[in-house]
Amino acid sequence: MSTTAPTRSRKAQIDRTATALFRARGFAATSMRELATELGLEAGSLYSHIKSKEEILHRVCFGLAEEFFAGFAAATLDSAAPIATQLRLAIEAHVRVLTRDSAASAVFLQEWRHLSEPARTEFLALRDRYEAAFRGLIQQGIAAGELHAPDAAFAALTLLASLNWLPAWYRPDGKLSPDEIAHRLAEQLLNGMRSYE
Numbered sequence: 001m002s003t004t005a006p007t008r009s010r011k012a013q014i015d016r017t018a019t020a021l022f023r024a025r026g027f028a029a030t031s032m033r034e035l036a037t038e039l040g041l042e043a044g045s046l047y048s049h050i051k052s053k054e055e056i057l058h059r060v061c062f063g064l065a066e067e068f069f070a071g072f073a074a075a076t077l078d079s080a081a082p083i084a085t086q087l088r089l090a091i092e093a094h095v096r097v098l099t100r101d102s103a104a105s106a107v108f109l110q111e112w113r114h115l116s117e118p119a120r121t122e123f124l125a126l127r128d129r130y131e132a133a134f135r136g137l138i139q140q141g142i143a144a145g146e147l148h149a150p151d152a153a154f155a156a157l158t159l160l161a162s163l164n165w166l167p168a169w170y171r172p173d174g175k176l177s178p179d180e181i182a183h184r185l186a187e188q189l190l191n192g193m194r195s196y197e
Helices: 004-025 032-039 053-075 083-100 102-114 119-143 152-163 178-191
Strands: none
Touching: 004 032, 004 053, 004 102, 053 083, 053 102, 053 119, 083 102, 083 119, 083 152, 083 178, 102 119, 119 152, 152 178
């Protein structure tokens, strides 16, 4: 047990440092040597912890994908709740994942393109499934008369594009807390779709 805890914390440190570099410089421009230097390690000893920088990118992308799906599942757990409420909770859950680690979120949104096959195709399939879940929820809301949108697919993409801009401007030390941002974004995005009939 004494050997696994330091190994885990070392791996977490490598992941955090690499993620920050990927965000600042881009995945392609970040070298293993640069990562080792940033960590105060010899390049050779870095390979005793990870096989490649893509291993880290894979962990970031698929780890966050899991968090997004878990948030959506929790938001829609009560299927008897009004669709607008479920959508609000899904939006807020999405914001909380994005704000938990803004460097990882930026990498997830921008650097997934550097995943090699078959991981890239798997990642895109997960992204499509997630978009489809939002689209389906909006479609249910339209059918129930709770939401108004001429096109559920367009509404879902607009909503997610608005939310996914968050890592570009969010600052952990900013005036608004993640919960306040989640509430304001949900309010603003839902107001555009709310049916008043």
